[in-house]
Amino acid sequence: xxxxxxxxxxxxxxxxxxxxxxxxxxxxxxxxxxxxxxxxxxxxxxxxxxxxxxxxxxxxxxxxxxxxxxxxxxxxxxxxxxxxxxxxxxxxxxxxxxxxxxxxxxxxxxxxxxxxxxxxxxxxxxxxxxxxxxxxxxxxxxxxxxxxxxxxxxxxxxxxxxxxxxxxxxxxxxxxxxxxxxxxxxxxxxxxxxxxxxxxxxxxxxxxxxxxxxxxxxxxxxxxxxxxxxxxxxxxxxxxxxxxxxxxxxxxxxxxxxxxxxxxxxxxxxxxxxxxxxxxxxxxxxxxxxxxxxxxxxxxxxxxxxxxxxxxxxxxxxxxxxxxxxxxxxxxxxxx
Amino acid sequence: xxxxxxxxxxxxxxxxxxxxxxxxxxxxxxxxxxxxxxxxxxxxxxxxxxxxxxxxxxxxxxxxxxxxxxxxxxxxxxxxxxxxxxxxxxxxxxxxxxxxxxxxxxxxxxxxxxxxxxxxxxxxxxxxxxxxxxxxxxxxxxxxxxxxxxxxxxxxxxxxxxxxxxxxxxxxxxxxxxxxxxxxxxxxxxxxxxxxxxxxxxxxxxxxxxxxxxxxxxxxxxxxxxxxxxxxxxxxxxxxxxxxxxxxxxxxxxxxxx
Amino acid sequence: xxxxxxxxxxxxxxxxxxxxxxxxxxxxxxxxxxxxxxxxxxxxxxxxxxxxxxxxxxxxxxxxxxxxxxxxxxxxxxxxxxxxxxxxxxxxxxxxxxxxxxxxxxxxxxxxxxxxxxxxxxxxxxxxxxxxxxxxxxxxxxxxxxxxxxxxxxxxxxxxxxxxxxxxxxxxxxxxxxxxxxxxxxxxxxxxxxxxxxxxxxxxxxxxxxxxxxxxxxxxxxxxxxxxxxxxxxxxxxxxxxxxxxxxxxxxxxxxxxxxxxxxxxxxxxxxxxxxxxxxxxxxxxxxxx
Numbered sequence: 001x002x003x004x005x006x007x008x009x010x011x012x013x014x015x016x017x018x019x020x021x022x023x024x025x026x027x028x029x030x031x032x033x034x035x036x037x038x039x040x041x042x043x044x045x046x047x048x049x050x051x052x053x054x055x056x057x058x059x060x061x062x063x064x065x066x067x068x069x070x071x072x073x074x075x076x077x078x079x080x081x082x083x084x085x086x087x088x089x090x091x092x093x094x095x096x097x098x099x100x101x102x103x104x105x106x107x108x109x110x111x112x113x114x115x116x117x118x119x120x121x122x123x124x125x126x127x128x129x130x131x132x133x134x135x136x137x138x139x140x141x142x143x144x145x146x147x148x149x150x151x152x153x154x155x156x157x158x159x160x161x162x163x164x165x166x167x168x169x170x171x172x173x174x175x176x177x178x179x180x181x182x183x184x185x186x187x188x189x190x191x192x193x194x195x196x197x198x199x200x201x202x203x204x205x206x207x208x209x210x211x212x213x214x215x216x217x218x219x220x221x222x223x224x225x226x227x228x229x230x231x232x233x234x235x236x237x238x239x240x241x242x243x244x245x246x247x248x249x250x251x252x253x254x255x256x257x258x259x260x261x262x263x264x265x266x267x268x269x270x271x272x273x274x275x276x277x278x279x280x281x282x283x284x285x286x287x288x289x290x291x292x293x294x295x296x297x298x299x300x301x302x303x304x305x306x307x308x309x310x311x312x313x314x315x316x317x318x319x320x321x322x323x324x325x326x327x328x329x330x331x332x333x334x335x336x
Numbered sequence: 337x338x339x340x341x342x343x344x345x346x347x348x349x350x351x352x353x354x355x356x357x358x359x360x361x362x363x364x365x366x367x368x369x370x371x372x373x374x375x376x377x378x379x380x381x382x383x384x385x386x387x388x389x390x391x392x393x394x395x396x397x398x399x400x401x402x403x404x405x406x407x408x409x410x411x412x413x414x415x416x417x418x419x420x421x422x423x424x425x426x427x428x429x430x431x432x433x434x435x436x437x438x439x440x441x442x443x444x445x446x447x448x449x450x451x452x453x454x455x456x457x458x459x460x461x462x463x464x465x466x467x468x469x470x471x472x473x474x475x476x477x478x479x480x481x482x483x484x485x486x487x488x489x490x491x492x493x494x495x496x497x498x499x500x501x502x503x504x505x506x507x508x509x510x511x512x513x514x515x516x517x518x519x520x521x522x523x524x525x526x527x528x529x530x531x532x533x534x535x536x537x538x539x540x541x542x543x544x545x546x547x548x549x550x551x552x553x554x555x556x557x558x559x560x561x562x563x564x565x566x567x568x569x570x571x572x573x574x575x576x577x578x579x580x581x582x583x584x585x586x587x588x589x590x591x592x593x594x
Numbered sequence: 595x596x597x598x599x600x601x602x603x604x605x606x607x608x609x610x611x612x613x614x615x616x617x618x619x620x621x622x623x624x625x626x627x628x629x630x631x632x633x634x635x636x637x638x639x640x641x642x643x644x645x646x647x648x649x650x651x652x653x654x655x656x657x658x659x660x661x662x663x664x665x666x667x668x669x670x671x672x673x674x675x676x677x678x679x680x681x682x683x684x685x686x687x688x689x690x691x692x693x694x695x696x697x698x699x700x701x702x703x704x705x706x707x708x709x710x711x712x713x714x715x716x717x718x719x720x721x722x723x724x725x726x727x728x729x730x731x732x733x734x735x736x737x738x739x740x741x742x743x744x745x746x747x748x749x750x751x752x753x754x755x756x757x758x759x760x761x762x763x764x765x766x767x768x769x770x771x772x773x774x775x776x777x778x779x780x781x782x783x784x785x786x787x788x789x790x791x792x793x794x795x796x797x798x799x800x801x802x803x804x805x806x807x808x809x810x811x812x813x814x815x816x817x818x819x820x821x822x823x824x825x826x827x828x829x830x831x832x833x834x835x836x837x838x839x840x841x842x843x844x845x846x847x848x849x850x851x852x853x854x855x856x857x858x859x860x861x862x863x864x865x866x867x868x869x870x871x872x873x874x875x876x877x878x879x880x881x882x883x884x
Contacts, residue, residue: 029689033689035689035692035693037631037692037696095867095870095871096870101688102688102689102692103623103628103629103688103692103830104826104870106629106631106692107629107819107822107826107866108866108867108870110631110818110819110822111819111822111823111862111863111866112863114816114818114819114860114863115819115860115863118856118857118859118860119857119860122856122857235699235815236700236703239696239697239700242693242696246693279711279712280712281707281708281711281712282707282708284707285704285705285707285708286704286708288700288701288703288704289700289701289704289705289708291700292697292698292700292701292704293697293701295693295697296677296694296697296698296701299681299686299690299693299694299697300680300681300684303690
């Protein structure tokens, strides 16, 4: 019992974080059809910002260098992490949403992610370079007298509250004309513009919102793990969140939470406890092959994922993401 | 420029070239309130480019577009649409994975919950308006004979049903002027008559039309006045009978001129 | 001044590597009409295949490279046919096609990691002693890369202008519908394009690995954004544009390296953003692909 509880609590905390991330990415990819191939960079931005805001100044003689170090109390770092990540998401969107096809957006996001990675790694003064930041204290741990190794005791409740809030926002969007308009942009941008929708502004808003949610997830990550460095945000991390969205059900907030449970809770956390076979990198490599193959197979055989997008019916308002499900069949040929 | 004297749509010396090819060359024409005006011409005459320029999908090189007494030349497409200038496309542009009624609902102007903030904060007002819009959309679906297809995904519709859906969206959007780019393309003969009568009814309810169409039979049935374009220029205008007499029109259609 | 000339020399080497990669990527992007995010990993796989042939099979480097290029042409065409083909035939939206290539990228990278591990390896080649050309210092290896790239570019030019399949590739890339109407079946064209892409990716990957003097499974992925910058600078689907884009990006990166060596590749991103904002159709204008 005493050994199993931390294992399950850790897995559960990661599932909460990935559920939050999946909802944010779902707004971009599942609902609006924006391909952001560097989603996890915004998680990293959130993690770093929350980290350096929570930490104090780097101790003299430690050799660590990072900006800020403001020692701010919970929950200020999380809020500011969301704002900064959203701001960068908006800046990226501003440069690429001007009449560009989805390819160009995907390419530009990928490039921006690589560059962000290089900058964080090489500018040691920013976030302590390749070593990253560490020793980030658990919020409220001292208030409740929780020992550091049991940080999940405070973070699981905090994470659940945040997940609830994020889900509520996404759910309101889902049921509103706003959500309908975002789906129309996914299904045909020119047609949406021809019916009075300011597609540029709407896409910009979704980039900001989704990236801000990524920033919140990043802030929770750094407060849970206590450390963050460049090895934590390689391209594969973005793919894992996509896997949760695509396997769970793009366009359905409950679906993507299920996807997060499957991908993060079962596959990734589960594979951590597999025996090591061969080289150290072999198990993660096989795990990634499985995730990649699952995504491709689901895209082909079940494009609506486990749950799928639901459609409204008069008199039967969609509640809790359950409603009449999308008729079977492939997506149409629309891509503007 | 004197204000108040302009027709509903006034296209003044509009010009657009693509890589040196003049698709629309200093075209001027107008659409008067209440009329169904035809725009015809052979392939490559620049009709669809003209529709793009009027709708705002394309930006002209020079010239002006006036709509409802306002210079909309520099307005983006969505702003023109909000002013009541709605268009269809040569290939129907339904939103394929949304239901038929959602397609219609999307065209409703000035929806309350259409921004993130109002979707979260004005939920009661949003729900009330949404109910009204559902009612109106259902009514329109019944009018356009699409009621049984209400909850089907739009990509499952036939070509003609998609055209009817486009008209329903335009009615829902409270258009003042509708630009229809070949509304009969891909329509089965069975639905032709229905589309023609729908357009007439919409005209009676106060919507004006600019109708780009190949089929002169349809043009003759609907349009009181016809503009003829060829090689990016306005050749002539008048009633269909008048322009049939015009020697250059016959030549342009047969491809002999110039 | 000498530093500057030397930087231009290195720029030529980078441009040569980049040209091989960018032409391969832009041909496929133009013909199939979607971006391929697995391209970096195809390059890396080509490198590891060559390496395995020189170490495990004890082949001479040149022979190993030729075998790897041919094999990668086949492997790339087969993977594209087997994985992308079903989605293309179903007319999946571009967004889905992009996701599939992204998934392929992860799978290929994991395959490389599983077989060869995460450590760096290196080709043991002669010709690392620099030669003097006035103020310019280049090794025989670097000269071979430049020469090889020029030969490959000429070969691509001849392929596109003198052979039937090359002309059909250009036609499909320029206007798919028109090509179909004129009786060009896209399927064999797409297959040939993927094969050429695989071959060029391998050449580019090996050049990159040799030039960098060592390589790891992240080799191609880390370089992919520079390739995309050159492709978009030149205009998507424009092989000659890609060559020009590669030259510009290659020279710019090495000149910037004089001041900011650790960020030299990142300047490609600045180039990309500028192109997207100022001239999204690329240096060589083309209609319809924006």
